[in-house]
Amino acid sequence: xxxxxxxxxxxxxxxxxxxxxxxxxxxxxxxxxxxxxxxxxxxxxxxxxxxxxxxxxxxxxxxxxxxxxxxxxxxxxxxxxxxxxxxxxxxxxxxxxxxxxxxxxxxxxxxxxxxxxxxxxxxxxxxxxxxxxxxxxxxxxxxxxxxxxxxxxxxxxxxxxxxxxxxxxxxxxxxxxxxxxxxxxxxxxxxxxxxxxxxxxxxxxxxxxxxxxxxxxxxxxxxxxxxxxxxxxxxxxxxxxxxxxxxxxxxxx
Amino acid sequence: xxxxxxxxxxxxxxxxxxxxxxxxxxxxxxxxxxxxxxxxxxxxxxxxxxxxxxxxxxxxxxxxxxxxxxxxxxxxxxxxxxxxxxxxxxxxxxxxxxxxxxxxxxxxxxxxxxxxxxxxxxxxxxxxxxxxxxxxxxxxxxxxxxxxxxxxxxxxxxxxxxxxxxxxxxxxxxxxxxxxxxxxxxxxxxxxxxxxxxxxxxxxxxxxxxxxxxxxx
Numbered sequence: 001x002x003x004x005x006x007x008x009x010x011x012x013x014x015x016x017x018x019x020x021x022x023x024x025x026x027x028x029x030x031x032x033x034x035x036x037x038x039x040x041x042x043x044x045x046x047x048x049x050x051x052x053x054x055x056x057x058x059x060x061x062x063x064x065x066x067x068x069x070x071x072x073x074x075x076x077x078x079x080x081x082x083x084x085x086x087x088x089x090x091x092x093x094x095x096x097x098x099x100x101x102x103x104x105x106x107x108x109x110x111x112x113x114x115x116x117x118x119x120x121x122x123x124x125x126x127x128x129x130x131x132x133x134x135x136x137x138x139x140x141x142x143x144x145x146x147x148x149x150x151x152x153x154x155x156x157x158x159x160x161x162x163x164x165x166x167x168x169x170x171x172x173x174x175x176x177x178x179x180x181x182x183x184x185x186x187x188x189x190x191x192x193x194x195x196x197x198x199x200x201x202x203x204x205x206x207x208x209x210x211x212x213x214x215x216x217x218x219x220x221x222x223x224x225x226x227x228x229x230x231x232x233x234x235x236x237x238x239x240x241x242x243x244x245x246x247x248x249x250x251x252x253x
Numbered sequence: 254x255x256x257x258x259x260x261x262x263x264x265x266x267x268x269x270x271x272x273x274x275x276x277x278x279x280x281x282x283x284x285x286x287x288x289x290x291x292x293x294x295x296x297x298x299x300x301x302x303x304x305x306x307x308x309x310x311x312x313x314x315x316x317x318x319x320x321x322x323x324x325x326x327x328x329x330x331x332x333x334x335x336x337x338x339x340x341x342x343x344x345x346x347x348x349x350x351x352x353x354x355x356x357x358x359x360x361x362x363x364x365x366x367x368x369x370x371x372x373x374x375x376x377x378x379x380x381x382x383x384x385x386x387x388x389x390x391x392x393x394x395x396x397x398x399x400x401x402x403x404x405x406x407x408x409x410x411x412x413x414x415x416x417x418x419x420x421x422x423x424x425x426x427x428x429x430x431x432x433x434x435x436x437x438x439x440x441x442x443x444x445x446x447x448x449x450x451x452x453x454x455x456x457x458x459x460x461x462x463x464x465x466x467x468x469x470x
Contacts, residue, residue, distance in 0.1 A: 140418070161400060
């Protein structure tokens with residue numbers, strides 16, 4: 001892991017990995033969408049509407065996985081001062097926020113025909129909405145503090161404080177009487193879905209995961225470039241200041 | 254122990270003096286309760302049903318407003334740096350500040366709650382549940398709020414960011430507190446609310462300590 005703390009090395013590795021990640025994401029997405037939207041059966045109760053599951057459920061998986069990733073990266077940053085962990089967490093946040101928003105939107109679209117309402121204040125929906133605000137707050141604190149190192153430390157604390165929401169989201173359907181259905185895939189007894197639904201769902205889950213990886217690597221590379229530009233600008237500004245001083249330097253009046 | 258106690262009394266005294274903001278949070282609390290029927294409508298039956306939740310909401314917002322200045326003044330005049338060298342564990346000093354905040358915010362709100370209950374037509378039979386839920390839940394608000402206030406202390410426009418950070422973290426306390434106020438004294442939600450306060454009692458000073466280190470360095 002510490003080998004990857006070197007930005008140069010990360011730059012080279014990600015340059016190799018990135019095209020493959022995009023390609024794999026594209027293929028998995030194509031296969032998953034075909035399987036989900038065209039080749040899988042209708043549900044006996046929901047009919048064709050069940051196909052929203054193939055975009056809604058993976059989005060929500062990724063929303064939670066992204067936050068778990070941010071919390072883990074924050075922990076790594078806190079304990080080992082890993083240089084790229086902060087960058088990774090910062091870059092993952094907008095991706096996670098968009099996944100959460102997409103999940104909420106697709107869930108809402110699914111809820112209207114199924115439950116008769118666009119929204120309900122049950123435990124699962126409320127805790128996911130709170131997750132969205134946690135993402136926004138996390139992005140806000142990065143933006144609010146100018147010093148990069150200070151911002152990283154503050155964001156770390158915030159990410160770990162908010163991580164308490166993740167088990168609440170996961171177990172909300174077990175702990176409370178919710179409108180949202182219970183866990184069907186990630187349970188102790190194994191998935192309760194039939195294979196004809198499960199395999200397209202898992203394919204889409206994998207596709208979203210690969211998409212996250214590709215987007216994350218792209219954002220991290222951009223962030224490293226940004227830091228180089230910023231450091232370069234500071235260096236130039238410092239050089240100009242030195243040159244602008246009259247002969248004799250600091251001792252002059 | 255002495256620095257911890259003297260810090261507590263200092264903060265309480267500062268808050269009680271003019272400009273300290275003691276009356277302001279209670280005043281805001283009462284004002285919100287006055288505005289609510291103007292917005293919702295004067296139907297007394299409706300107000301009675303909504304009263305416990307609305308009072309809890311007003312308490313959460315009032316707590317939020319006074320959190321902004323919790324660490325601000327000490328950060329600006331440099332006394333926060335001195336706390337790190339006080340010889341007492343920083344977490345205890347932070348706890349004494351939070352305790353002072355609660356005594357001047359959460360506790361008065363809980364005491365003023367029956368007045369609001371009167372304005373919102375809540376039957377006096379329900380007042381004990383409301384009072385106890387506020388007494389048990391407002392420490393959680395002070396603690397969690399203090400941890401986020403430590404993160405945003407010293408920032409320009411930190412107040413807005415504080416609201417964005419603190420309110421999602423207030424949500425569990427608000428949900429269980431309002432449910433406890435609605436259900437009555439025997440409700441399990443009251444115990445959960447107490448549990449949240451206790452967990453926050455342990456974790457919030459740790460988080461606040463880590464956050465204050467950043468702004469002091």
